[in-house]
Amino acid sequence: MNPPDISQSEWSVMEALWERSPQTASETTKSLRQTMGWAENTVRTLLTRLVEKGAIITAENASGTRTFSPAVKREDCVLAEGQSFMQRIFRGAAKPLLVHFASNVKLTPDEVRELKKLLDQNTCK
Amino acid sequence: MNPPDISQSEWSVMEALWERSPQTASETTKSLRQTMGWAENTVRTLLTRLVEKGAIITAENASGTRTFSPAVKREDCVLAEGQSFMQRIFRGAAKPLLVHFASNVKLTPDEVRELKKLLDQNTCK
């Protein structure tokens, strides 16, 4: 099963859960209220929608409160988002995408070294 | 002025106009009806919305029919989309993004060579 579409706001919730799970709604709320400035119910709505989408699953903790955990792996979602982005903006072509980012972002020499090594491995695969 | 938000469907229209402009609505329609399977009015609606957003501007051709042309450069829009994507999925960090794509796409040895050269230039900048 492919990861479902996850909207921008929903993505923030997923990040919170990928970082630590399971979490109760109030726990998730607590961290996101800070970073996002969201009301309690906003987070709850997003959690509900993510459950509907099948992106997270619920369980109960010892005290009987519902908890939430990711049902999809971050890596899979990143892959899906990346592919959709590449499709939309670069018509699915990998090279222009990499050219774009390689020319438009700042990297340290170390990062450059590491990326070049990765590219070499890509060739071999 | 920054490029406005351009939705996925709208992006297809922009691509048509970036490729050739000015175009009348029916010209744009003709090409997109093929590739996208859209009804005439769908394209017209998207054109209207893009005008409202300031992404394209109108003029008239010799026969008095309205024509459409991009008001924003493709490169600028790609930059904006790229940054928004990087922000959303990689919290704005360039390296993880490049690592992700470098490890998850297929490249020819030639492309790898070219990208490595680009990376070197990045360092120097």
Next chain:
DNA sequence: AACTTTTCACTACAGATGTAGTGAAATTAC
């Protein structure tokens, strides 16, 4: 048990998006 706080199911509501349809006005073709 009564009060307080939490949890949660429902509801709300505006703006964006995808995807057209209607019907009048303008142009083109005879």
Next chain:
DNA sequence: GTAATTTCACTACATCTGTAGTGAAAAGTT
């Protein structure tokens, strides 16, 4: 100049998103 075709302004309408509010039920507190 009448018919056919094109253009275009409006309207439509379901879904998704962002961002909550209400109010009842459950749980915790004293």
